[in-house]
Amino acid sequence: MIQNWIDPVEFASFLVRVLAGLLFFFQGYDKVFRIGIQGVTEAIGPSYKRAGLPDFVVAMISFLTSWIEFLGGFCLILGLFKYTMVYLLGIDLLIVAAGMSMIDPVWDLKLLFPRVILLLFLLLMPAESDILSLDHLIF
Numbered sequence: 405m406i407q408n409w410i411d412p413v414e415f416a417s418f419l420v421r422v423l424a425g426l427l428f429f430f431q432g433y434d435k436v437f438r439i440g441i442q443g444v445t446e447a448i449g450p451s452y453k454r455a456g457l458p459d460f461v462v463a464m465i466s467f468l469t470s471w472i473e474f475l476g477g478f479c480l481i482l483g484l485f486k487y488t489m490v491y492l493l494g495i496d497l498l499i500v501a502a503g504m505s506m507i508d509p510v511w512d513l514k515l516l517f518p519r520v521i522l523l524l525f526l527l528l529m530p531a532e533s534d535i536l537s538l539d540h541l542i543f
Contacts, residue, residue: 410536417529418483418536424522425480428493432474441467448503455506465499472496480526483537490526497523
């Protein structure tokens with residue numbers, strides 16, 4: 405009965421988009437509101453300083469990545485500006501991967517890979533399959 409209600413591809417698009425959105429949203433929420441940007445910068449700053457990055461670069465990257473994760477995740481949950489958010493979150497992941505690799509070339513990728521796979525899935529799914537979204541409703 406449920407299969408007649410919604411197409412499996414449309415549901416897969418919805419499921420992956422919302423799941424990715426939740427992961428990024430709560431990660432960003434934690435950094436922006438619970439730990440705070442200053443707390444994030446203080447936590448990661450010493451490692452990046454040893455790698456040669458100036459304090460202002462670490463602070464700027466902490467600010468940008470935290471807000472991109474929070475706002476990008478929120479928009480993905482709603483299905484609003486999906487491709488713009490996926491591109492921004494993909495760039496965010498590239499920045500995180502580059503930064504973590506500067507600190508420890510063999511760092512644990514278990515947090516990165518699920519997010520990458522979810523974003524890749526969203527990029528490869530046809531836009532028409534994401535009907536349970538604000539993008540579909542508005543545009």
